[in-house]
Amino acid sequence: MQSVGATGAVAPALIPEQAAAQTAAGVVGPGAVAITLTINGKPLKATVEPRETLLDVMRHQLDLTGAKRVCDRGTCGACSVLVNGKVAYACSILAIDAQGKQITTIEGFSMTAGKPHALVAAFVNNDAQQCGYCTPGFVVASKAFLDRNPNPTYEQVKDGLGGNLCRCGTYMGIRKAVLEAAKTMKGGSNA
Numbered sequence: 001m002q003s004v005g006a007t008g009a010v011a012p013a014l015i016p017e018q019a020a021a022q023t024a025a026g027v028v029g030p031g032a033v034a035i036t037l038t039i040n041g042k043p044l045k046a047t048v049e050p051r052e053t054l055l056d057v058m059r060h061q062l063d064l065t066g067a068k069r070v071c072d073r074g075t076c077g078a079c080s081v082l083v084n085g086k087v088a089y090a091c092s093i094l095a096i097d098a099q100g101k102q103i104t105t106i107e108g109f110s111m112t113a114g115k116p117h118a119l120v121a122a123f124v125n126n127d128a129q130q131c132g133y134c135t136p137g138f139v140v141a142s143k144a145f146l147d148r149n150p151n152p153t154y155e156q157v158k159d160g161l162g163g164n165l166c167r168c169g170t171y172m173g174i175r176k177a178v179l180e181a182a183k184t185m186k187g188g189s190n191a
């Protein structure tokens with residue numbers, strides 16, 4: 001018996017003795033396994049091969065497409081999400097390893113009761129996007145940055161968002177947006 005993954009790759013099934021040995025050792029796979037992820041406060045079920053990333057499972061199975069797949073190797077930040085409140089690259093986390101963690105995506109905080117988050121509004125106000133492909137990742141990274149540094153200087157914003165790349169070169173607008181959002185959020189309008 002064989003299982004076919006999302007890419008069409010075929011994973012051979014284990015004989016029962018091998019499967020029992022893996023289970024005893026705490027190993028899962030290589031076939032698909034049922035998992036539950038906690039994303040934006042909701043338990044979401046998926047069936048994944050152990051090799052599948054959190055990013056691919058969110059985008060292909062859970063209808064969460066805000067995090068973007070650009071480099072798919074942990075260098076650009078387009079796939080940024082929050083894991084237990086810290087920014088992380090979803091393309092570099094296995095979905096099975098994300099179980100038991102609190103994952104927040106751009107969908108989880110960008111709009112509240114029809115009102116955009118202060119960061120989203122500031123990105124719009126400052127023309128902080130062109131193609132927009134990097135934008136959700138930047139907003140997520142900016143939220144994590146402001147959560148730990150609510151009164152940043154321009155240089156701190158520049159350094160703090162160093163893990164995210166924009167091929168369109170909208171860095172100036174992004175940094176201005178984060179500074180504007182820092183002021184707005186201190187006013188308590190939308191933290």
Ligand code: FES
Nearest residue numbers: 070072076077091
């Ligand atoms: S797509 Fe994950 S870091 Fe680039």
Ligand code: FES
Nearest residue numbers: 130134166167168
């Ligand atoms: S706006 Fe195009 S990659 Fe950043």
